[in-house]
Amino acid sequence: MQFYNWIIRYRFWLSILAVVIGILLQVTRVSSFWPVFPLYLLGLIGLVSHFLIGPIRLVQAPMEAGNIDEVNKILDTIWYPNLLIKPIRSTYYTLKGNLAMMNQDFDTAEKLLKKSEQIGSSMPQAEGANKLQLGMMAMQRGDMRQAESNFRAALRVGIPDKESEAVAYLGMCQIFMNKREFRAAKDFFRKAKACKPKTPEILKQIKDIEKYISRIPG
Numbered sequence: 703m704q705f706y707n708w709i710i711r712y713r714f715w716l717s718i719l720a721v722v723i724g725i726l727l728q729v730t731r732v733s734s735f736w737p738v739f740p741l742y743l744l745g746l747i748g749l750v751s752h753f754l755i756g757p758i759r760l761v762q763a764p765m766e767a768g769n770i771d772e773v774n775k776i777l778d779t780i781w782y783p784n785l786l787i788k789p790i791r792s793t794y795y796t797l798k799g800n801l802a803m804m805n806q807d808f809d810t811a812e813k814l815l816k817k818s819e820q821i822g823s824s825m826p827q828a829e830g831a832n833k834l835q836l837g838m839m840a841m842q843r844g845d846m847r848q849a850e851s852n853f854r855a856a857l858r859v860g861i862p863d864k865e866s867e868a869v870a871y872l873g874m875c876q877i878f879m880n881k882r883e884f885r886a887a888k889d890f891f892r893k894a895k896a897c898k899p900k901t902p903e904i905l906k907q908i909k910d911i912e913k914y915i916s917r918i919p920g
Contacts, residue, residue, distance in 0.1 A: 710757050714779075717748030753785045758793055774801065792821040796832060803835065812839050830861040834870050841873060850877050868897035868904055875911060884918045891915055 709716070724741035727733040757776050764772035780786070783794050799814035819832050837852030853870045861867045871894035878887035891911060899905060 707760055710760055713748045713757075714752045717745040717752065719745075720748070721745035753782060754787050755790055756780045756786055756794070758790055758797075761797060770801065770804065773797070777801075788821055792818045793828065794818075795821065796828065799832075799835065803839075808839050808842060812836065815839075828862075830856045830859045831866065832856075833859065834861055834866055837870065837873055841876070846877050846880060849873060853877070864897040865899045865901050865904060868894045868899040868908075871897065872904070872907055872911065875915075879915070884915075888915060888918070 720741045724738040724745070727738045727741075728735060757779055760776050761773055764770075764776070777794065777797060780794060783791055786794060795814045795818035799811045799818060802808075802811035802814060815832050815836055819829070819836070822829075833852045833856035837849045837856060840846075840849035840852060853873045856870050857867070857874075861870060871890045875887045875890040875894060878884070878890060891908075895908060899908070
């Protein structure tokens with residue numbers, strides 16, 4: 703696996719090297735075209751896969767380790783994202799949007815996530831994660847109608863993990879508390895707790911809401 707990842711990381715330069723070696727062998731008359739044709743073919747396959755697929759699979763390990771600098775370095779090797787095939791391009795813009803959110807650049811994040819949404823994804827859960835993030839940004843802007851729409855869409859298509867699902871239900875709970883529709887707010891709050899989140903920030907939010915919502919009749 704490590705060797706395969708190494709190939710992906712340096713695929714572009716290895717492909718260029720294969721083509722250059724093939725050309726040198728021909729120019730120096732060490733070999734004719736057909737014996738070096740496999741080098742040209744390998745170079746072509748490597749270049750095409752670099753621009754159409756990119757190194758997205760390398761992002762998973764540094765993302766899980768929280769190494770954001772390494773994630774940025776990998777994404778920066780994608781020079782022409784519009785050449786990526788649609789599912790990969792959608793993932794690319796989602797990742798860039800997530801990084802922009804981490805830097806609290808919400809305008810850029812929203813632009814990138816909407817671009818990912820427009821491209822579409824073959825994975826409904828990726829769409830759900832996108833909708834969730836757009837809902838969170840809408841809440842930060844105070845646009846509760848758009849936030850509700852995005853949270854509902856995220857829950858409808860599916861969210862990849864229980865922590866994120868709890869965030870969506872808590873968002874809906876807050877929206878309905880603002881609308882003073884307390885029965886619905888309590889229902890969403892129960893669903894958030896049922897997800898059994900473990901993230902400290904989410905647990906604190908649940909604890910804070912519970913202090914208020916427990917005093918509401920109904």
